[in-house]
Amino acid sequence: MEYIPILVLIISFVGLLSIGTPVAWSIAISSLLTMLVSIPALPAFTTISQRMATGLDSFALLAIPFFILSGELMNNGGIAHRLIAFAKTLVGALPGGLALINVISAMLMGAIAGSAMASASAMGSILGPEMEKEGYDKEFGAAVNITSATTGLVIPPSNILIVYSLASGGASIAALFLAGYIPGILTGLFLMVVASFWAKKKGYNVGKRSSFKEVFRTFVDAVPALFLLVLVIGGIVAGIFTATEASAIAVLYSLILGFIYKEITLEKLPKIFLDSSATTAIVMLLIGASMSMSWVLSYEHIPQEISTGLLGISDNKIMILLIINLILLLVGIFMDITPAVLIFTPIFLPVVTKLGIDPVHFGVIMILNLCIGLCTPPVGSVLFVGVGIAKTSIEKVVRPLLPLFVAMIAALFLITYIPQLTLWLPGLFDL
Template sequence: MTFLVIGIFIILLLLGIPISMVLGMITIVYFLLVGDPILLQSTPQRLYSGLENFGLLAVPLFMLAGELMNEGGITNRLVKFSKVLIGHFRGGLAYVTVLSNMFLASILGSANAQAAMMSKVMVPEMEKEGYPREFSSSITLASSIIAPIIPPSMIFIIYGTLSGTSIGGLFIAGIIPGIIFGLGFVLLISYIGLKQKFPKSKRATWQEIRQTTLNVIPALLVPFIIIVGILSGVFTATESAGVACVIALLVGVFFYKELKWRKLPKMFISTVVNTATVTFLIAMANIFGWMIAFEQIPQLIVNTMLSISENPFVFLLLVNVALLIVGMFLDGIAALIILTPVFMPLLTAFQIDPIHFGLIICINLTIGLLTPPVGTGLFIVSSIANVKFENLIKASLPFTAAAIVMLLIITYWSDAVLFLPRLFGL
């Protein structure tokens, strides 16, 4: 019966049915085939119980914070601040793209939102300075995957909710890996820039640097207060999302004066729609995970993995390969929701810290945004930047390779992930 269910699952995906609907449909089909009425009767309760988690409150709140920060004029100030700092180096605008994405990552936490936003801002600017459009688009796409790594991160919230792992611990653990990814992309840009003789921008004056720095300080208050608040124990990771919304509103309305009250209803609607999409997917995945547990698939995978090797090094290598392949075909959040319950029993067997594994699985699935055939980041940037899909894939290959190398560093250098959480007792 398992193979029949898998076959139906693949067919429904190939028909283009949304993954959330596929998860729900395949579960109901399975329960009908089993013929156990108790399973069907319990399904509605399971459907809603998957959403009864305090940590999930952070999802709409961080989405709203991102909307408020974007409409409040934060994006342009962060980009300008980055340009003033490093824009005068060879390939300066490419560095600016990476640094701006790192700043925005501490506000948005969504790679797709960041890719869309930065494609509108940076690709035309880089092309104007003489950079090839394909390269401009590829670096914008690649650096957007830093968004789910640097806190706050929606994908960390979902993993923490599903696995029972500390969301605050995941947030803090993402800081060093996020910096590693940023430095990795900077080194690659340096090599490409020297090879292709990228242009330089005009060096900013001290007066411009001082003024830009003063202007950007309110924008940086949000990530600063989130991290300090969590580390000091003033509020939880979930509560920090509410604090972020309040600060973003105050900064946009009273400091920058670009956030207008009349825009709030539109932002609320956008937040509700995006939240509904995510929570519906979580609810469907919850009953799908229940079906997987009923079929004892996690135990089967555990036994299979242990039969191959009991070495954690080999296990993590197999996990990376499997997740990179899955990320090529499934949306990252959907794959995370499906696979987290499957992998959690393995962590005890191989003595792997759940925070470390959380970074591994989240980064793996985020890299899927760069890989065809269904990498959503590729479609977003290709459409907004007006670059041929196949050309964008080709231009993104060096950055995809660099991302995989950095993933392996984070996989086998656990201290890079766990140093800060251990330091603060998380």
């Protein structure tokens, strides 16, 4: 009998997904069906709806709609063009220069906008045609754009780091933000190395070396956008404001910057607000549904059983982290990053904390791992955006994607087994 709830949960969730039910509704309905196994219908319906509502009752979650809005403002405010121009002067003369520009620009854009989708859309639409013009394969350009866009989910400010903080029961957002820098940059560097080797092998064109004057000019042009990182992260780390307050400041700064650059007008604002509202609604529905499933898992004592099972296999930290990474890589293929973080954090966090692993370190491992899933079918949202922007197909992009996947997995395992890469910066600021 004790295995019936988990079987109902898994079978109903997979079944709903397989017939095309949206992820949020699949999560909520499968959670409800699982509760119906244990309690009568009225309390089950009441409990699920109540848990969806109370799951969103968090001050920290206010930061998400603000960061989404600031990302939309940045995406429409001419930021991408300036970041690309700056990146071009830095690495344009290296083998695969345009691919390297894509990676650096995506890291900067992702860090500023906090959205992999926004980064993939902006970089793909601007750099994609330019790469084709210079003789790069369309599929290679799309593969680089897709994988590099996910680095912005690790480099702060990042909405998914805030979601993990909520799911973990209070891991410091400031510590998570600082912890994401080195892993995000390291992943970007690994992608750049692979992209450079691939470009050299294919014999793609190499750009001209930029003068110091050009580097300085493009840097000065990009400084107002880059200052947002200093403003937001510096303010949080210094204790001047919370992550939620920082997100509101980011919106105000992005709006002012868009008007200064003359890329945002009063006529454009309604569409920007509407787009950010639609994205926020999707994210919040996913969070509410996922919180209800997390509660159902806890009610049925599933995390404790999984914890006991994993520790029964081995109490070796290296082996347990390997197993969890493999499970998360599989989960990322079939589930979007937000529900995956909310559902699996309560399951795996008790296991790793028993082994003495820092929750901040584990949070970065989990998010970096699930970022790989965003680039894989059948639910890889960034994959579909990147392929759509490039006007190609998933089948054609797979081949150049594979070595970039290897680069991301190599970075993941380095971050997993060298915790200092994640914890050094938070430790520096006593967070």
